[in-house]
Amino acid sequence: MINLNKLLKTLLIVSIVIIIFISNTPVASERVIPQKYYQVVVVGAEPEGIAAAVSAARNGLRTLLIDRRDKVGGLYTLGWLNSLDLNYKSKNTKEIVNKGIFGEFHRKVGGGSAFDILQVQKVFNDMLKNSGVDVVLTVSDIKPIVKDNKIKGISFGKNGINYLVNTSIVIDSTQNADIAAASGVPYKFGWEDFGFPGEVAAATLVFSVKNVDWNKVVSYLQKDGNPYTGGNNTSAWGYEVMYKTPIKDPDIQMRGINAGRQKDGTVVINALQIFNVNPLDENEKKRAIERAKRELPGIIDFMRKNAPGFENAELAGVAQELYIRESRHIIGEYTLTADDIFENRNQEIAVAFGSYPIDLQARKKGMTGIALCGTNPYGIPFGVMVPKNIDGLLIASHCASYDVIAHGSARTVPVGMALGQAAGVASKLAIEKNVTFREIARSNKLINELRTRLEKQGVDLKPIKVDNPEKNSWAYPYIKSLRNKAMLSKGYSNDYRLEDTATIYTFSGVFFLINSHSQIKIDTTILKNYDKNYPVKKTDYIEMLNKILSSNYRNWEELLKEGLVDEKIYTRIIKSNDYLTNSEAYALIDCLVKYIQNR
Structure with a gap:
């Protein structure tokens, strides 16, 4: 007769042995991390991802942070960028606009404009540990699980085993928005919108x-x-x-x-x-x-x-890694534009602020970087993190939905960490209200609730008054047209000096930007016989134009007929004195650019 108890014990022992064998044998099949369901998974232990994970965990969400590398901190600890691109409220103050978690981090690393890399490593580790974030490093083959255009989980490899983590919220803070791209989020790459496919900042x-x-x-x-x-x-x-x-x-x-x-x-x-x-x-x-x-x-x-x-x-x-400034620009519910920055927009709906100069780095050897403005506070809407097509996903990094010009300012780490904090708080709000991030981005009521929660957690979202005197100029439409194509800079002083007399330096500066940021190429040697401070007369401009276009225009009437000036400029030029002002120069150059682009 079979001893039932003995048989059961034998079967139990065999089962345990099999389980132990399977658990320690590398297999290709996916399995759920035992007894773990994460409400939020952050991919990418960059500073922005750390801020997102800390924010989510502090808001009571079970949070996992994963990265393929062996330490957290990304650009700061592996790329060795130890200079902080701080965003100030104005050029006359040292008060930063990014408070909250970034402000806390900034204080812990000394409150200066640079930090010690070993110290910042410890600060990041302590912030994650004290917030209760689970961190898994040296993972491989990270992939989003997407069904019906919704995030359902994340899979990754670790020590030869493939894991599947169930979650409904993923925050992508990878260097290149890799999770967003793998999920099917639409994006643009580098300067493709400007006719430079494949080119990115250095x-x-x-x-x-x-x-x-x-x-x-x-x-x-x-x-x-x-x-x-x-x-x-x-x-x-x-x-x-x-x-x-x-x-x-x-x-x-x-x-x-x-x-x-x-x-x-x-x-x-x-x-x-x-x-x-x-x-x-x-x-x-x-x-x-x-x-x-x-x-x-x-x-x-x-x-x-x-x-x-x-x-x-x-x-x-x-450094162990390169400092990568630019790659993918995801397409989101809202795209931050150059005009948003120049006009200091979105402050009443912002979940983060930026103010760093629009700093366009060189893309080719021999080029120099250029600043299109100085300190210029503006708001960043929640929608820049919410990608088109995929729900349950936020992008908290320099790959958020910025146009190429806006990216020159908003790409800074302090801004990214501010967005990371907003992503963590928004995750809590989405779970509590049972809404999608897209619904939050499209609801004034939910955005106000998100802003209120952020302010309670140390984020300063009070509007910052900024004067833009150029908006009152007759030439403002031409100014906007040029600067949105990165063809006009008001420098660190934020002053176009519109009523100053235009000089050769005025024209050479704009021509340089046109040549750098467009397919138009203007031969600047036509200016070599002039001193840079030479004041430009109306007749000088026609002569200059003829050299650029290899034409033979004699007067302003001919330029009007040809479409090289419009009625507004023509009327003003005819009535003005012999010398051009900067405002007139900008308007004329804008008309020239449009003429060349359309012919």
């Missing part, structure tokens, strides 16, 4: 040097006569001479130095630009790092000879 390999005389660096930059250079105890910026560094690689150049001092005395340098790197290709990025490293001995030798304070500098190390 990548940078950050490196560090030792044996730097920091006091000499700061003293030199404070006294070099350049209003745009300077330094303090932790940061320094300047040395435009570095643009002349001899470099062999056709896709690498140095620019002026942004330097951050570390606690061990080394100095981290953000200045080594690499072009034509596909940010979506990991192997190409690795090759770019190796190419850049080969140039470093010559770069440091040039620094020793030309950058006071760096006479004894030696290479101390290089």
